Amino acid sequence: MAHREPPPPGTTNATAWLFLSPWIATFALFGLYPFAFSLWASFTDYSPVRAGGSRFVGLENYGRALVDPAFWSALGNTAVFVVGTIPFTTALALGLAVAVQPAFRGRTLFRVGFFMPSVVSVVVLSLIFKGLYATDGAINGLLAALGLPQPAWLNDPRTALPAIMVMDVWAASGYYMIILLAGLEAIPRELYDAARIEGASAWACFTRITLPLLRPTLLFVLVVNTVRSLQIFAEVFVMTRGGPLRSTNTVVYYLYEQAFYRFDLGYASAVAYLLFVVTLGLAFVQMRTLRTTPEAAR
Amino acid sequence: MSSTERAGVSRWLWLGPLLATMLFPFAWMLVVSLAPVSGGSLARALRGPWDLGHYRALFETAAINRYLVNSAVVALAVVALNVATAALAGWVLGRRRVPGERWWTLGIVATLMLPKQVLMIPLYLVLARLRLLDSYAALILPFAADAFSIFLVRQFVAALPPELEEAARVDGASDWLTFRRVVLPLLRPALAVVAIQSFLTNWNSFLFPLVFIDSDRLRTLPVGLALLSQTEHSVDWGFLMAGSTVASLPVLAVFVASQRHILSGLLAGAEK
Numbered sequence: 354m355a356h357r358e359p360p361p362p363g364t365t366n367a368t369a370w371l372f373l374s375p376w377i378a379t380f381a382l383f384g385l386y387p388f389a390f391s392l393w394a395s396f397t398d399y400s401p402v403r404a405g406g407s408r409f410v411g412l413e414n415y416g417r418a419l420v421d422p423a424f425w426s427a428l429g430n431t432a433v434f435v436v437g438t439i440p441f442t443t444a445l446a447l448g449l450a451v452a453v454q455p456a457f458r459g460r461t462l463f464r465v466g467f468f469m470p471s472v473v474s475v476v477v478l479s480l481i482f483k484g485l486y487a488t489d490g491a492i493n494g495l496l497a498a499l500g501l502p503q504p505a506w507l508n509d510p511r512t513a514l515p516a517i518m519v520m521d522v523w524a525a526s527g528y529y530m531i532i533l534l535a536g537l538e539a540i541p542r543e544l545y546d547a548a549r550i551e552g553a554s555a556w557a558c559f560t561r562i563t564l565p566l567l568r569p570t571l572l573f574v575l576v577v578n579t580v581r582s583l584q585i586f587a588e589v590f591v592m593t594r595g596g597p598l599r600s601t602n603t604v605v606y607y608l609y610e611q612a613f614y615r616f617d618l619g620y621a622s623a624v625a626y627l628l629f630v631v632t633l634g635l636a637f638v639q640m641r642t643l644r645t646t647p648e649a650a651r
Numbered sequence: 652m653s654s655t656e657r658a659g660v661s662r663w664l665w666l667g668p669l670l671a672t673m674l675f676p677f678a679w680m681l682v683v684s685l686a687p688v689s690g691g692s693l694a695r696a697l698r699g700p701w702d703l704g705h706y707r708a709l710f711e712t713a714a715i716n717r718y719l720v721n722s723a724v725v726a727l728a729v730v731a732l733n734v735a736t737a738a739l740a741g742w743v744l745g746r747r748r749v750p751g752e753r754w755w756t757l758g759i760v761a762t763l764m765l766p767k768q769v770l771m772i773p774l775y776l777v778l779a780r781l782r783l784l785d786s787y788a789a790l791i792l793p794f795a796a797d798a799f800s801i802f803l804v805r806q807f808v809a810a811l812p813p814e815l816e817e818a819a820r821v822d823g824a825s826d827w828l829t830f831r832r833v834v835l836p837l838l839r840p841a842l843a844v845v846a847i848q849s850f851l852t853n854w855n856s857f858l859f860p861l862v863f864i865d866s867d868r869l870r871t872l873p874v875g876l877a878l879l880s881q882t883e884h885s886v887d888w889g890f891l892m893a894g895s896t897v898a899s900l901p902v903l904a905v906f907v908a909s910q911r912h913i914l915s916g917l918l919a920g921a922e923k
Contacts, residue, residue, distance in 0.1 A: 368827070370749065372740065373739070375735070379736070383792065383793035387770055399776075457659035462670075465906075468914070469906070472905075473855070480876065481677070494693065586858055587857045612771075612772050612862075625773070
């Protein structure tokens, strides 16, 4: 057990605790305490704009969410977003990572260029795409020049969510490219050399060496991207405000509306906990199903 | 021409157009921001003439200057606090100086998995109770210690040979002196990564500043831009793209200047 290990000679534990205390204080006050406080709030009708104390309502808030069609449509939109972007983002990121891994002149330029959307504010990216998607914007200008029909994109409930999803694939793939690149660099080159000598094709090398050995990194990318995609908010806030006809309303946007337009903070806390449970559950299922497979296959 | 050079040329042939496509939105932003009348149309903007009129209008909007100052104050304060807390806690955890070090580190990794947005309402409630809403403190204090930064420094410290610190201790240096004179200089590369990543994240932060700040005079640039785009400047693409360019320049400058650090820092983070 760790607590039986003597401290290294000459160290004072008091100083060690002192050095840790800024983090412990921040984490306790702005991490653990809010987490616990809002768990309590989710069982009450807490609202800062109403006079008088809050009343314990048991599971009412959770029940309300589960019968609210707006909550379910937000959850559905979020699910479509997650399922519809992650395969494309992962595939694009993997393709880019494989393409920029070997040494060639100008490799850094491509790595930096593809990563660029990841360092710019999501608000800026969303404003740019709002302009590009405008009915008389650059994308429709191109479609008109090609003689193709020009959708209303963000103003049409059928195309608004897919339009935001396309932007997300563009914006996120560079980040995951860099993470996958780290995984690629960790694969021993000798494996490829040996395979080449045996006469394996590039495709065989990719499917038999790269993919299996990249599995832990791919799993990491999948989990991180799922957690992130479930929280999608700024894009929706800037581009559509959840519309048209609630077609781009996501769970976090719904949460935001309930908490800060209706000031129904008890209810919003319950929705936040539901989202937390869904996120944790999905991450757990992904790790369980994907982690065990490579061992079984070997 | 060697085979690697030939491979490089063929890579350029298909990666080049792909990169151009992916960077096209940024080119659009820049061109529209420079064209006095474009209505957001690229073709019209490219016909020129170009000038800095939208940038002039931007900086004549008093609010924008305030947003810029707020963004800078908040981002720099968070970076400074982050570097300090990460250096202190990372050193202690990396040297296993506290009982149950393994559990503390596990706790840090666990908070990494916690999506921050889930904490939005809880944090709002706590800040309301502490009467910190609508202040710089609301944007700085909750973000003063970052789990990823501490973890990064901890990993870095664990890989450092402890001899120098031990020598300082044998010479009778106090913990604080050892930290200041011996450890901090050694930590510089890790702290650079922490500072850069913390700056990029906090300069771009949107949800928390949106929710925690009510007064216009305390708004940060991303929130200010987003709200302006939905009120008086809703289709003023030149103005909005000038604002977007200004909001992007600091992060792009930091990124380009330190891309080696950022890319390697992310690589290190991904290998945990």
